[in-house]
Amino acid sequence: MIVTAMKLFTALLLLISFFSYAEEDKLLKITTGEYPPWSSADFKHGGFVHHVISEAFKHEGFKVEYTYYPWARNYKQGQKGDFHATAFWYHSEEREKLFYYSNPLYAEDVVFFHLKTTKFKEWDTLENLGQYRIGITRGYTYTPEIWEAQKKGNLNIVVSNSDKINFKMLLRKRTDLFIMATVAGYSLLQKELSMTHMQTLTYNPKPLFSSEGHLLFPKVRPDAQDLLKVFNKGLKALKNNGFYEKYYDLLLEGYYELP
Incomplete structure (x- = not known):
């Protein structure tokens, strides 16, 4: 009887351990950064992007936990493989060597913001912009053409540590100019600047490039491709059932920003 009881007890412990491991394995840890209104620890659901990521994984039975870092560190943390994924990034050839890209989380135009008093109406190539001091934010993704133009001395690039600093510059x-995405740019302006200051700024309607944000899965992790498939499946389901569009409408209405 004692032997039988011990066997039953051992089997019960193994069963509990199995379910505990399975439940723990369903928790995904993602490194990310602040980029309102798309992502922010101070926003409902962490902002639109994190809401979409969480709901896509939830649809497939997973939970998500986010850890916020400055963007440059976010990228380094993502490479190590200690996190299941890193959110969220534009495409670059460098990153493609290290990560698997999810299907796009969103699309947005990246433009030149400037003072309304700055004479900046038309431009064709980056070579036309040599007379301007152009602000960019440390740790962000920009086109190879921008860096090449800077390397050749055709562009005067000024690097700052945040978008807020760039707008103040x-x-x-x-x-003279600041490279920033439209939705994120105006969201930051509304949050950080007075209406008087906002009215002095505008942007050139011609986009420097159109961006798509992606969730990246580090190739050093053996589960990366499996999780990529899981996420893409969940994201597709959100779009098919109309929830993605609903969340995007909430974004435009300012729902994610806490009062």
């Missing part, structure tokens, strides 16, 4: 006339 514009207002103080320490830069």
Whole structure:
């Protein structure tokens, strides 16, 4: 009887251990950064992008936990493989060597913001912009053409540590142009600047490039491709059942920003 009881007890422990491991294995850890209104620890659901990521994985039976870092560190953390994925990034050849890209989370135009008093109406190539001081944000993704033009001395690039600093640089006339995505740019302006300051700024309607944000899965992890397939399946389901469009409407209405 004692032997039988011990066997039953051992089997029960193994069963509990199995389910505990399975439940733990369903928790995904993702490294990310602040980029309102798409992502922010201070927003509902962490912002639109994190809401979409969480719901896509939830549809497939997974939970998500986010850890926020400055963008440059976010990228380094993502490479190590300690996290299941890193959110969220534009495409680049460098990253493609290290990560598997999810299907797009969203699309947005990246433009040149400037003061309304700055004479900047038309441009064809980056070579036309040599006379301007152009602000960019450390750790962000920009086109290879921008870096090549800077390397050749055709562009005057000014690197700052945040988008907020870059907008202040514009207002103080320490830069002439600032490269920023439209939705994220105006969201930040509404949050951080006065209406008077906002009314002094505009952007050139011609996009520098159109961006798509992706969830990246580090190739050093053996489960990366499996999780990529899981996420893409969940994302497709969100779009098919109309929830993705609903979340995007909430984004435009300002729903994610806490009062």
